[in-house]
Amino acid sequence: MRSVVPPGMSRRGFLLGGAAAAGALAVGCGQGAGDTETFTAAFQGSGAGEGIDPGVNTLFIDEARMKAVYDGLFEIDGAMRPTPRLAASAEPNADGTRWRIALRDAQWHDGKKFTSRDVLYTVARVLGPPQRRPFIAASTLDQVDLGQCRAVDDLTVEIALRQPSFEFPAALSAYGTKIIQDGATDLTRPVGTGPFVFESFEPGKQFVATANDRYWDGAPSVRRLEIISAESDARLAAVQSGQIDFADNLTPASARTLRGRSGVSLESTPNSGIYFFAMKTDRPPFDNPDVRRAVMRMMDRAELVKVGLAGEGEVSNDVFGKGYQYYADLPQHGYDPDEVGRLLSRAGVRDLSFDLFTAPVAYGFVEVARLFADQAARCGVRVNVVLGSKDSYYADALNTGQLTMGQSGPLSIPNHFASRLLTGSPQNRTKWSDPEFDRLYARAQATPTEEGRTAIYRTMHEILYDRGGFVFFGTTNWLSAARDTVRNAPAAVPNSHDWARFDKVAAR
Template sequence: MRGAPPELNRRSFLVGSALAAGALAAGCGTGSDAGAGTFTAAFQGSGAGEGIDPGVNTLFIDEARMKSIYDGLFEVDGSMTPIPRLAESAEPNADGTRWRIALRDAAWHDGKKFTARDVLYTFSRVLGPADKRPFIAASSLDQVDLSGSRVIDDRTVEIALKRPSFEFLIALSVYGTKIVQDGAADFTRPVGTGPFVFESFEAGRQFTATANARYWDGAPSIRELRILSSEADARVNAVRGGEVDYADNLTPSAARTLEGRSDLTLTSTPGSGLYFFAMKTDRPPFDDPDVRRALMRMVDRRELVKVALEGQGEVSNDVFGKGSQYYSELPQHEYDPDEVGRLLRRAGVRDLAFDLFTAPVAYGFVEAARLFADQAAECGVRVNVVLGSKDSYYTDALETGHLTMGQSGPLPIPNHFASRLLTGSPQNRTKWSDPEFDALYATAQSTPTVEGRAAKYRRMHEILHDRGGFVFFGSTAWNTVGSSRFQQLPAAVPNSHTWARFDGVTGR
């Protein structure tokens, strides 16, 4: 990695040691005994920023661990549509202010029965006072009226809402809503209802769990799951050498080096990774909507996809969720230095200069930042690229600087709005706060028809496309590779139910 600070080099060494230890533990230089022993998966790591608290941790590697330990009431499929998990069914009343949820017959890893009380406790934890960080589902679930919600019986819970919502199932399927046990407060040794039982975790190194023989959805075939925290090159080398059985999120160039190998299964899932710039709209210069409009015309999206993303992607258009329900087709924003100049003059801005805060947390970030700085210079704007710590970047980027970068997997569009764009949203990277936008979201939730909600969401997209803080410049495929000794390896868009799930993996 070019320009990697000493801390990253040290972490790469530690990850390499973990991979080597895994190979020795598995025996004969292989990651596992197919269909019976240990299955080892490597994901992009983030050092001390990793965690195993389902209420607060949001990295892709965090989610992979959460999926093994916990279940949600609902999760989303590849089209971002909710599907039941710990819930068997859910029905609203006539005005969308109460939902009755029937629960599955499931058990916690410690043998206790899963009940409706666990659901209410989870909601109270998410909606209660934040500890060190805001709970990530707090804005999605803030419509829940805890005082009016009640346990009907062990397997039935009724959720009261403060305002009507006919899309409450989406709120129940988002990050941060996995169900925790009633009274749980210590997540250093988590107890869940999921397919694997927690054994150990060391941030930036590895996580281990063993098969839950009593799992309600069927016991996993593999006895032990290990998830390693690993840099991009280490993941490729480890899967190529047989030290791990699965590697997630490979760069296009890395994927090409593995094509044609009979011992590996390579999968590329399109439309999976959405790249963006995020303007802080609460501070100069991006508190001016004309400056934000100018930046949208300052970005040559086609060049960024061609160069920074190695041509392995599609141009985006500052509208989130292509291919998902409620996506809005709007006119493509084009690179236009003349329009940039006109908008900046209208804003009364001269000699515009700002910092772009980024880090090598995903392939192409640093290259895209530097290429964008060149594009801005052609428009008479000076962009200073500032590199942050890879291990703390996503936390730092919430508050730091004028312009930051990010990558998102697919989400239901209403969830994207609620978690990132409503006033006070915990993942509001653009610090967006717009009364019209907030009101439209609330109205959409209370609208009983899909067509009526779609009209409100389109207007929200139009507002963001015109003067929002996100610039979505490209989407990429998600590349994964696994040992051909296994079947049913996960291959799906990130954030969907089947992504990074290993309970279905079997040996050939």
């Protein structure tokens, strides 16, 4: 058997080849029939940029490792609703300014009891002085009044807020909120409450953990978990040959190769990746709402999905979160060159020309950009495709350019609004700033009923759908593959609780 070793990784690091192939699942000696010895999963890597600190690291491969070691109070399900994990329950007071959270009876990997002090320490760390890399949940949790929070007892914590929020569990399910142990300062050898106990980690190479037999949600069948960094071609070749058990985030071309192949099960999870264009609303020409409306009608979304994304997805409609809680189902924006002309005439714009800044950072980006330029040309608009650096694109695109591209994983709609669309939001790629929109968001948070919040969020969506800066043109399928010698391999929407979890995997 020929080994497939990703660039920069030794044969030993990838654990491939010969009789010791880590991809082989075997019934463990002395274990139950459903137990497995070693399970190897491959994810898209990012070299030295990878990490294991749940407060600052955000790559998909980072999240997979942290899901193995840590738990959050809440995580989100496939519809982006918060679901309790280390929190057994959570109840607000009458005005939504205090939440009392009952905690599960759980243990840290070193045997210490999980308590409310761990929760308060985690929140204080996130809201405290930033380190070299900012804490990613600092803006999500900035409503917390840390001085007024308290441990009621070992398994009850009370979180005080500066303003009402009846959706605080959604904030506690966001990136950066996994619970770390009280007093932990060195997270390079993490101690968690999760299903696997940390053993070793080399950025850009390999993470190893072993089963936590005292896990509160049941001991894993997998006895040893290995998560490795590998590029797309290496992931495909390794899962084909049986050298790994699971490959995440495959390309449409890889899916075509694997479909119908014996020994491998391909999973295609719809509505998992959200592709968008982002118009900078604070600068010409997109400071004019009629120009933004024109761009929304300048795109043949079906052609973009079919050609640029190889048909592995569905048309989207400039409204974030199709299929998620609070999604507003509005009439589909269509490709309409005549309407483009009318809108640009009303805006007083002639011979419209602008740059589209993109880079090959995700599947189909460059192809989609060039296809959109062709579509715009048929509307009498010139789009200049400018290619940036793959390594720095997302940081560059946050502040530079007129029109940029991006890809989002699933996210709850309240968190999408808070992190990307409120004035001053840290990931405000469109530079959107609208006082009415900000007021509506605060009102939604203070509304105690889901029905009432749904109505407010619909109004917010209608504002964005009419004159916002995002054009969400397609949702993509998330493609993963597993050897058919296993069952319960994760196949779920990225960022949801069931994605990249290996504690329920077992041998067939």
